[in-house]
Amino acid sequence: MNEDRRRTTADREEEIRREIRERTEYAADGSASLIVARSAGFCFGVKRAVDTVYEQVKTGQGPICTFGPIIHNEEVVRDLEEKGVRVIRDETELTSVTEGTVIIRSHGVPMYIYEMLREKGLTVVDATCPFVKKIHRYVHEYSQNGYDIVIIGSASHPEVEGIRGWCLRPPVVVATEEEAEAVPRGTDRPLCIVSQTTFNLKKFYKLVEIIASLRYDKPVVLNTICNATEERQTEARSIAELADAMIVIGGRHSSNTQKLTEICKKECNNTFFIQTFDDLNPSLLPSRGCVGITAGASTPNNLIEEVSKQCRKIILNRC
Numbered sequence: 352m353n354e355d356r357r358r359t360t361a362d363r364e365e366e367i368r369r370e371i372r373e374r375t376e377y378a379a380d381g382s383a384s385l386i387v388a389r390s391a392g393f394c395f396g397v398k399r400a401v402d403t404v405y406e407q408v409k410t411g412q413g414p415i416c417t418f419g420p421i422i423h424n425e426e427v428v429r430d431l432e433e434k435g436v437r438v439i440r441d442e443t444e445l446t447s448v449t450e451g452t453v454i455i456r457s458h459g460v461p462m463y464i465y466e467m468l469r470e471k472g473l474t475v476v477d478a479t480c481p482f483v484k485k486i487h488r489y490v491h492e493y494s495q496n497g498y499d500i501v502i503i504g505s506a507s508h509p510e511v512e513g514i515r516g517w518c519l520r521p522p523v524v525v526a527t528e529e530e531a532e533a534v535p536r537g538t539d540r541p542l543c544i545v546s547q548t549t550f551n552l553k554k555f556y557k558l559v560e561i562i563a564s565l566r567y568d569k570p571v572v573l574n575t576i577c578n579a580t581e582e583r584q585t586e587a588r589s590i591a592e593l594a595d596a597m598i599v600i601g602g603r604h605s606s607n608t609q610k611l612t613e614i615c616k617k618e619c620n621n622t623f624f625i626q627t628f629d630d631l632n633p634s635l636l637p638s639r640g641c642v643g644i645t646a647g648a649s650t651p652n653n654l655i656e657e658v659s660k661q662c663r664k665i666i667l668n669r670c
């Protein structure tokens with residue numbers, strides 16, 4: 352990380368800590384406190400994608416389908432299914448769609464999926480998050496200019512599958528230090544490194560450091576972790592440092608929620624990953640001390656509000 356970036360990050364961390372102090376709610380006798388993260392819940396890209404589907408339900412040319420579940424949240428997906436929105440799980444299922452509208456979710460898809468949709472004459476509504484689209488453009492342009500691409504992220508995550516599909520040669524996907532050490536030391540082609548938008552920032556720089564130290568040439572490093580993720584992770588880490596118990600709300604399959612849990616667990620042993628308030632055993636929450644709440648990018652507001660409301664009752668004795 353260069354010096355300017357390090358300073359900006361430190362300033363922002365301090366600002367987040369100040370905001371957390373201001374947001375802390377206390378019990379009347381001051382023995383317990385609750386902090387609900389400001390960044391908990393839908394990020395810009397997820398909100399945009401979900402709003403797009405609801406809008407298409409009203410005005411789009413049916414039948415309406417989404418390519419993959421629009422977000423990793425079972426409740427939202429169920430609600431949309433009840434409104435007639437079908438989820439297409441993969442390309443094989445796509446072959447059976449002959450009419451209507453296909454919405455591409457915020458994770459994005461490989462280039463060839465757009466071609467398939469065009470050939471089938473379907474209406475395409477693209478809700479790929481603009482930050483993800485930017486990565487598609489980067490890897491496409493860099494591979495066109497002769498670079499090999501390394502994607503730092505989880506190989507099986509749909510966003511990474513999408514990014515992979517914009518590289519002109521097969522990229523290397525790296526998620527661990529062992530995988531970083533196995534990146535080829537040098538070929539005829541220079542190297543460009545990008546990241547999945549929801550990857551852990553510290554881990555990203557660690558893996559970049561390993562890859563760079565093993566290379567004969569200096570790779571181009573594009574930190575494509577989106578600000579929403581960085582802010583959410585920084586805030587979650589800062590709250591977990593203060594908390595005696597930490598609650599992370601999110602879908603079972605949400606990768607960014609799993610990463611948040613991982614980050615919180617490092618700072619606070621008492622971290623609980625729940626989908627709804629029903630998954631939480633209230634007797635495990637401390638009767639004194641501080642409880643923190645955060646949530647992944649695909650967690651609807653009503654779920655966060657419900658958990659916060661119940662925790663206010665239990666911890667702060669407030670209705």
Ligand code: SF4
Nearest residue numbers: 394396480482548577
């Ligand atoms: S986490 Fe960032 S990149 Fe991903 S959908 Fe949200 S705003 Fe877009």
